[in-house]
Amino acid sequence: MARCTGSREEVRDTGMSKRLEDYAMIGDGHTAALVGSDGAIDWLCLPRFDSGACFASLLGTEDNGHWTIAPQAPVLAVSRRYRPGTLILETDIRTAEGHVRLVDFMPHRHGNPTLVRIVEGVDGHVPMELTLRLRFDYGRSVPWVRRTGTGISAVAGPNTVTVASPVPLLGEDMHTVARFTVAAGERVPFVLSWHSSTEPAPDAFDAEDELHRAEAEWLAWSHRTVPEGPWSEAVLGSLIALKAMIYEPSGGVVASPTTSLPEELGGARNWDYRYSWLRDASLTIQALAQNGCLSEAVAWRDWLLRAVAGDPAQLQIMYGIDGERWLPEHELPWLAGYEASSPVRIGNGAAGQFQLDVYGEVMDAMHQARLMGMAPDDDAWALQLELVEFVAEHWREPDEGIWEVRGPRRHFTHSKVMAWVAFDRAARAIEEHGLPGDATRFRGLADEVHADVCAHGFDEHLGTFVQHYGSDQLDASLLLLPLVGFLPADDLRVAATIDAIADTLTQDGLVLRYRTDGDSTDGLDGDEGTFLLCTFWLVQALAERGDRQRATAVFERALEVSNDVGLLAEEYDVNHGRMVGNFPQAFSHIGLLAAACALATD
Ligand SMILES: OC[C@H]1O[C@H](O[C@H]2O[C@H](CO)[C@@H](O)[C@H](O)[C@H]2O)[C@H](O)[C@@H](O)[C@@H]1O
Numbered sequence: 001m002a003r004c005t006g007s008r009e010e011v012r013d014t015g016m017s018k019r020l021e022d023y024a025m026i027g028d029g030h031t032a033a034l035v036g037s038d039g040a041i042d043w044l045c046l047p048r049f050d051s052g053a054c055f056a057s058l059l060g061t062e063d064n065g066h067w068t069i070a071p072q073a074p075v076l077a078v079s080r081r082y083r084p085g086t087l088i089l090e091t092d093i094r095t096a097e098g099h100v101r102l103v104d105f106m107p108h109r110h111g112n113p114t115l116v117r118i119v120e121g122v123d124g125h126v127p128m129e130l131t132l133r134l135r136f137d138y139g140r141s142v143p144w145v146r147r148t149g150t151g152i153s154a155v156a157g158p159n160t161v162t163v164a165s166p167v168p169l170l171g172e173d174m175h176t177v178a179r180f181t182v183a184a185g186e187r188v189p190f191v192l193s194w195h196s197s198t199e200p201a202p203d204a205f206d207a208e209d210e211l212h213r214a215e216a217e218w219l220a221w222s223h224r225t226v227p228e229g230p231w232s233e234a235v236l237g238s239l240i241a242l243k244a245m246i247y248e249p250s251g252g253v254v255a256s257p258t259t260s261l262p263e264e265l266g267g268a269r270n271w272d273y274r275y276s277w278l279r280d281a282s283l284t285i286q287a288l289a290q291n292g293c294l295s296e297a298v299a300w301r302d303w304l305l306r307a308v309a310g311d312p313a314q315l316q317i318m319y320g321i322d323g324e325r326w327l328p329e330h331e332l333p334w335l336a337g338y339e340a341s342s343p344v345r346i347g348n349g350a351a352g353q354f355q356l357d358v359y360g361e362v363m364d365a366m367h368q369a370r371l372m373g374m375a376p377d378d379d380a381w382a383l384q385l386e387l388v389e390f391v392a393e394h395w396r397e398p399d400e401g402i403w404e405v406r407g408p409r410r411h412f413t414h415s416k417v418m419a420w421v422a423f424d425r426a427a428r429a430i431e432e433h434g435l436p437g438d439a440t441r442f443r444g445l446a447d448e449v450h451a452d453v454c455a456h457g458f459d460e461h462l463g464t465f466v467q468h469y470g471s472d473q474l475d476a477s478l479l480l481l482p483l484v485g486f487l488p489a490d491d492l493r494v495a496a497t498i499d500a501i502a503d504t505l506t507q508d509g510l511v512l513r514y515r516t517d518g519d520s521t522d523g524l525d526g527d528e529g530t531f532l533l534c535t536f537w538l539v540q541a542l543a544e545r546g547d548r549q550r551a552t553a554v555f556e557r558a559l560e561v562s563n564d565v566g567l568l569a570e571e572y573d574v575n576h577g578r579m580v581g582n583f584p585q586a587f588s589h590i591g592l593l594a595a596a597c598a599l600a601t602d
Pocket residue numbers: 255263269271272273277279280348349350402403404405406587
């Protein structure tokens with residue numbers, strides 16, 4: 001069993017999960033793995049983000065699959081970092097016998113999926129132990145494991161995983177172990193590869209060559225954007241995290257590489273985020289485009305064209321990473337859930353919802369990308385016009401909104417505002433970029449929605465905008481009113497809304513989406529943490545209003561909750577002092593980037 005320091009050791013010994021903060025992500029543009037600070041890889045889906053996991057102990061127990069490499073003796077200290085500008089993780093582990101470094105990465109996918117672990121001796125002689133439990137189908141299927149000339153091969157139905165190493169790998173009680181000692185200056189590689197069971201095993205390759213190649217490829221990418229200013233490290237880290245959430249073959253973007261990490265510890269708000277939401281992807285692409293990554297924006301635009309091709313009335317708010325439409329939601333009863341947060345779900349029922357805001361987000365992403373230099377495309381513009389026509393026909397209808405409520409549809413103020421965005425951006429594309437269309441008509445529709453929102457989305461008595469028409473509740477999505485240009489930040493109604501959210505919809509300086517206590521509109525039992533994207537919106541809204549000091553304080557508070565390698569989950573539970581929700585979450589890193597940009601703008 002891997003050992004770690006202090007309270008972390010207690011957590012592992014009692015069979016409980018590690019904190020989400022204890023994980024780092026590595027990925028190859030097709031999938032991603034979570035590596036714990038104790039040397040355990042507890043989550044990995046192969047060959048794609050949305051495939052079954054072969055390591056799923058994150059959502060269950062060690063029997064659901066993990067790959068741990070750790071010292072045999074008690075660990076005295078752990079520190080880790082990514083190599084600058086890359087997603088190559090280095091974990092330094094110190095014991096009484098010496099100091100080892102784990103170098104973990106997934107080479108950029110050129111052939112079969114591969115995960116490389118190199119154990120580097122830094123000081124002394126450190127006896128190490130490897131435990132490999134492959135469990136396909138999300139931790140359920142035990143493979144048939146055979147020795148090969150270079151290591152082992154594990155087969156279960158369509159999946160075969162090979163692990164190669166100079167160290168002997170031994171079978172022991174339904175898993176694989178290795179015990180070896182690493183001396184200062186030595187490097188011991190382990191290479192895990194996946195292949196379809198109907199195909200031959202991939203050729204062996206040299207772990208050190210792949211390390212150099214991976215570093216060079218990451219640096220070539222990250223050197224395209226050189227953030228400046230006090231938060232440049234956090235900005236670059238967020239850009240790399242977002243890049244790792246793009247499924248490279250299609251340009252689709254996952255909301256997160258994980259499923260069912262709970263929004264409430266022990267609760268049931270557990271969702272599968274390994275899909276491509278139009279909303280999350282639009283915001284991801286905007287964030288990347290604003291930081292000079294235009295090719296990702298173009299790839300996503302092409303993904304969008306393929307995903308929504310056909311009847312615009314059949315547009316979904318989310319798709320699979322290749323544009324798949326059928327994403328039925330299932331529960332996996334054999335997984336106990338992260339810290340007993342069940343059910344564990346795969347698929348996502350929200351795919352069938354009507355969320356009016358996504359049309360505005362897609363229109364805005366295209367608009368912003370054009371402003372950043374993305375060349376217009378006839379097919380993309382034709383699609384955009386179809387989307388706006390759909391909004392013209394449906395904007396008066398209630399919807400499930402940005403938060404994907406599972407309660408009744410409502411007239412969400414944010415949804416209507418995003419309908420305004422759709423019309424506004426259509427008019428501006430025609431007026432400012434010379435694209436064909438009737439700008440006057442779209443401007444008229446925008447004005448009509450604007451008047452509707454001001455009449456029904458604002459509560460005279462409270463003096464603030466409200467979550468949905470007729471409600472007396474606040475909602476953090478209202479922070480977007482000034483950010484999308486619906487009204488200026490110093491408009492009295494907007495300013496009062498920002499203040500009310502800052503004062504009453506926050507916990508310990510972090511912003512809640514909405515109140516889940518009392519009569520929540522989301523139709524779900526239980527509670528949730530503060531929502532990091534919303535916290536970053538507050539930073540932007542305050543900065544937009546000129547309140548830079550307060551904006552900076554909120555930003556720094558949000559940065560405080562990121563982990564030692566700069567990653568953020570979806571939410572933060574201030575009562576337990578822990579990240580919650582899927583991890584890492586694109587939304588949170590998008591927010592960080594937008595907020596840093598707002599603070600950098602004079
Ligand atoms: O919390 C309830 C909902 O949670 C998920 O939706 C959230 O994540 C989405 C992906 O990041 C995001 O687009 C949305 O705005 C968030 O509310 C989940 O997918 C839903 O099924 C669930 O109802």
